[in-house]
Amino acid sequence: MLKYLIPLILFIVMAVFLAIGLNLKPNEIPSPLLNKPSPAFAAPKLQAPNEKLATADLKGQVWLFNVWASWCVSCREEHPVLNEFAKQKAVTIIGLNYKDDPAAAKTWLDTLGNPYNVSIMDQDGRIGLDWGVYGVPETFVMDKKGIVRYKHTGPVMPDDVQNVFLPLIAQLQAEAP
Amino acid sequence: MKPGILMLLLLLSPFAADAIDSRQFANPEQQEAYETLTSELRCLVCQNQTIADSNAELAADLRRQVQEMLEQGKSREEIVRFMTDRYGDFVLYKPPFKLKTGLLWLGPIVFLLLGLVAVFFVIRQRQPRSQRDFGIHTLPGDKKRDADVENTQTEKLAKIRRLLDEGDAS
Numbered sequence: 001m002l003k004y005l006i007p008l009i010l011f012i013v014m015a016v017f018l019a020i021g022l023n024l025k026p027n028e029i030p031s032p033l034l035n036k037p038s039p040a041f042a043a044p045k046l047q048a049p050n051e052k053l054a055t056a057d058l059k060g061q062v063w064l065f066n067v068w069a070s071w072c073v074s075c076r077e078e079h080p081v082l083n084e085f086a087k088q089k090a091v092t093i094i095g096l097n098y099k100d101d102p103a104a105a106k107t108w109l110d111t112l113g114n115p116y117n118v119s120i121m122d123q124d125g126r127i128g129l130d131w132g133v134y135g136v137p138e139t140f141v142m143d144k145k146g147i148v149r150y151k152h153t154g155p156v157m158p159d160d161v162q163n164v165f166l167p168l169i170a171q172l173q174a175e176a177p
Numbered sequence: 178m179k180p181g182i183l184m185l186l187l188l189l190s191p192f193a194a195d196a197i198d199s200r201q202f203a204n205p206e207q208q209e210a211y212e213t214l215t216s217e218l219r220c221l222v223c224q225n226q227t228i229a230d231s232n233a234e235l236a237a238d239l240r241r242q243v244q245e246m247l248e249q250g251k252s253r254e255e256i257v258r259f260m261t262d263r264y265g266d267f268v269l270y271k272p273p274f275k276l277k278t279g280l281l282w283l284g285p286i287v288f289l290l291l292g293l294v295a296v297f298f299v300i301r302q303r304q305p306r307s308q309r310d311f312g313i314h315t316l317p318g319d320k321k322r323d324a325d326v327e328n329t330q331t332e333k334l335a336k337i338r339r340l341l342d343e344g345d346a347s
Contacts, residue, residue: 026224032265039263099234125238132263134221134235 031132031140031151038065038140038148039130043120046097046105053094053120055146062172063092064165065140066116066156067128069100070108072136078155079112085161086115091141091169095119098128098136141168144177200244207247214243214253217270218260227270 033039042054066082068075086093095116097105102121109119122128131140141150150168152160202208215229220236228236228243239260246256260268272278 029221029265029267032262125234129238129242130263132265134264 027135028153029134031148033132033140033148034151036148038142038146039127041120041127041130043122043127046095046102046119046121047109049102049121053118058092058094058142059146060144060177061092062144062169063094063142064169065094065096065131065142067096067098067131067133067136067138068119069098069136070104071100074155075137076112078137078157079115081156081158081161082115083113084158085156085165088166090166091173092117096122096127096131096133098122098133099125141165141172143172144175200240202244202247210253211243211247214247214256215240218243219268219270221264221268 038055040055042052042056045051045053068078082093093116095118097119099122102123105119105121109116120127125133131138135153137155139152139156140148143149149172150164152164156165200208200211202211212229216227218228218239220226220228220231220233220239222233222235223231226233226236228239230236242259243256246259251259257269266272266275266278272281274282
């Protein structure tokens with residue numbers, strides 16, 4: 001009896017581990033920025049390069065930081081979702097135009113719509129590096145104190161907006177500044 | 178191509194796979210620090226390559242960052258902390274020993290011990306039954322059993338002698 005049981009148990013254990021392995025997402029690396037003050041930046045605006053936007057300007061409001069680029073394929077998938085999200089005016093959405101050509105980025109916003117309150121430029125990827133960006137698109141949520149409260153890697157989908165972003169934003173908006 | 182030459186080329190190929198864009202430092206210590214650091218930091222886009230090996234844009238950015246920090250006179254520790262503050266421990270090819278990574282470090286030892294235990298039981302099972310009957314399973318003080326064992330042994334010895342004698346006779 002035991003002779004047959006042991007291989008069976010071994011098989012089941014291996015199958016369980018392999019099944020877990022298949023469902024892991026090694027691309028989603030937990031961000032060490034969570035629950036820490038967001039990295040500071042002061043960067044030129046995409047649509048007004050003479051003006052700068054700094055993290056200090058966003059103190060006191062809940063804001064979303066979405067890393068995007070016109071060369072990024074998943075961003076195209078994400079874009080209509082962000083447009084819908086922006087219509088709800090639940091939160092300030094700041095875009096980080098990451099390692100992109102400003103002209104191509106502007107064309108992108110003109111043709112596909114602009115969900116961002118402001119997009120800032122990061123042509124050499126230094127701001128991205130400070131935020132631990134490794135795969136575009138990425139989306140961060142900051143509370144009124146400027147603490148990073150959530151990070152989403154990959155395109156934001158309608159389900160994520162409904163089930164994750166909107167409830168979290170409602171909770172953060174209710175917090176004292 | 179002669180197999181010998183082919184073999185030699187294959188053996189030498191790792192030396193040809195040099196860093197993708199090697200940088201020059203005025204100071205040989207910095208050069209060395211740059212080379213060790215870039216071969217210990219993971220490229221997060223192509224997760225099984227170091228930033229020295231990878232041609233991804235992110236890897237190039239991280240290399241530039243390492244170079245700049247070295248030129249500013251930052252220490253190894255400062256550079257590693259800069260990277261882990263932003264990308265987490267995952268950026269290190271050799272993860273630090275922590276509570277969270279305990280299984281990672283101790284797992285192989287646990288499996289080795291499990292293997293040794295398994296080997297012990299398998300070897301024990303493989304021993305001939307008779308040997309086990311005589312040796313391991315005989316409890317001291319079990320007189321009847323001791324006597325039985327002795328009887329069987331004497332019987333067997335007698336049989337062997339008889340057979341040998343018969344062999345000689347023929």
